[in-house]
Amino acid sequence: MCAEYAQYTTFGLAPAMRAGGVLTDGGYQVHRDFLDFIVDGRPLLFQLSDLDAVSPLASDVPPAIFTAQVRSLLLESPAPLPGDRYVVYGCPECEDLACGAVTAVIRPDGEDVVWRDFAWQTDEHADLERNGYHGIGPFRFRGGEYRTALTALLDGSAPDPRRRVLLIGARVAVLARLAAALRTIGVGADIAHDAHGVPPDELRGYAAVVFGPDTAERERAAVRRAFEHARVPVAHVDGLAPIVPLLVAQTEHALDRSPAGQRRLTALTADGGGADVEVTSACRLTLTAFRVDRLSRTHTHELFDGVLPPGRHRLPLDAKAVKGQSFLVARTTGSVLVTAVTHPAAP
Numbered sequence: 001m002c003a004e005y006a007q008y009t010t011f012g013l014a015p016a017m018r019a020g021g022v023l024t025d026g027g028y029q030v031h032r033d034f035l036d037f038i039v040d041g042r043p044l045l046f047q048l049s050d051l052d053a054v055s056p057l058a059s060d061v062p063p064a065i066f067t068a069q070v071r072s073l074l075l076e077s078p079a080p081l082p083g084d085r086y087v088v089y090g091c092p093e094c095e096d097l098a099c100g101a102v103t104a105v106i107r108p109d110g111e112d113v114v115w116r117d118f119a120w121q122t123d124e125h126a127d128l129e130r131n132g133y134h135g136i137g138p139f140r141f142r143g144g145e146y147r148t149a150l151t152a153l154l155d156g157s158a159p160d161p162r163r164r165v166l167l168i169g170a171r172v173a174v175l176a177r178l179a180a181a182l183r184t185i186g187v188g189a190d191i192a193h194d195a196h197g198v199p200p201d202e203l204r205g206y207a208a209v210v211f212g213p214d215t216a217e218r219e220r221a222a223v224r225r226a227f228e229h230a231r232v233p234v235a236h237v238d239g240l241a242p243i244v245p246l247l248v249a250q251t252e253h254a255l256d257r258s259p260a261g262q263r264r265l266t267a268l269t270a271d272g273g274g275a276d277v278e279v280t281s282a283c284r285l286t287l288t289a290f291r292v293d294r295l296s297r298t299h300t301h302e303l304f305d306g307v308l309p310p311g312r313h314r315l316p317l318d319a320k321a322v323k324g325q326s327f328l329v330a331r332t333t334g335s336v337l338v339t340a341v342t343h344p345a346a347p
Helices: 063-073 143-155 172-184 217-229 244-255
Strands: 011-018 032-039 085-089 101-109 112-121 139-141 164-168 188-192 206-211 235-238 265-271 274-279 283-292 298-308 311-316 325-331 336-340
Touching: 011 143, 063 143, 085 112, 112 143, 139 143, 164 172, 164 217, 164 244, 172 188, 172 244, 206 217, 206 244, 217 235, 235 244, 244 283, 244 325, 244 336, 265 325, 265 336, 274 283, 274 298, 274 325, 298 311
Parallel strands: 164 188, 164 206, 206 235
Antiparallel strands: 011 032, 085 101, 101 112, 112 139, 265 274, 274 311, 283 298, 283 325, 325 336
């Protein structure tokens, strides 16, 4: 379909996340918050297979760069690439085009704005025949709707850069390792025994509170009251076990501000026989088990790594990997879910 005859599609923006995490091979993924493009009510990123990328509208870039990206998408400045091409999604680790990026031709058509000729690009020139996304677009957006959504970001509606977490608990050694892991992936972390006497302005800097598994309910309630009295909405994470990668995954889930209806990974439950996961679009999913044995040692097992189609799936589990006290972490590029493995009661 030629762009001139493309039907109208709606345009919007919504918070999204590239989930950071500590990987079983000792590496890590950086946490990134950004605004995704919502086309006809669905994240555009979901149409691009399982691409690990972020939009140019990231919350952790300097304000001047963020503003420049917005004005570029408003077509107030020349296209950064030949042929009126703009970067729509880029590498989450750096800004180097050589890592690969999704680009599109963005042009005005009267009052409307048209996005078309999407392609994977690693240098200045796109090869549509070899690297084009032929099943995506063209998209015709009503100019008023398009400009209103983007202009709002210049009026102070940019994504909230707040992504610090407060760690509460008595086992300082575990919290120290967790704080170091979170800082490594780009999430700020502070450790405290409680939140008593902390000024409201300081509490407003936190997006989540993580309670160590040993934190008493009385202490948890006191921290919740402190945030409530300060009128600071914050996510609360009840740590499942003193396992750093597991706690990082729980924290990442708490930091996810994307609308629930626009998430890729939406459900995870598990019993001794298998795990039930639900995804809303085709994506690569990894499933990792963490088991605590009788000597309090942690065992890690990679159980699944593959691409799933949309829908609900039952994945078999290795019984040895999930016996006793065990937990699962399901991960896609933009979502993380954690669950304890349930076992039937002994007769």
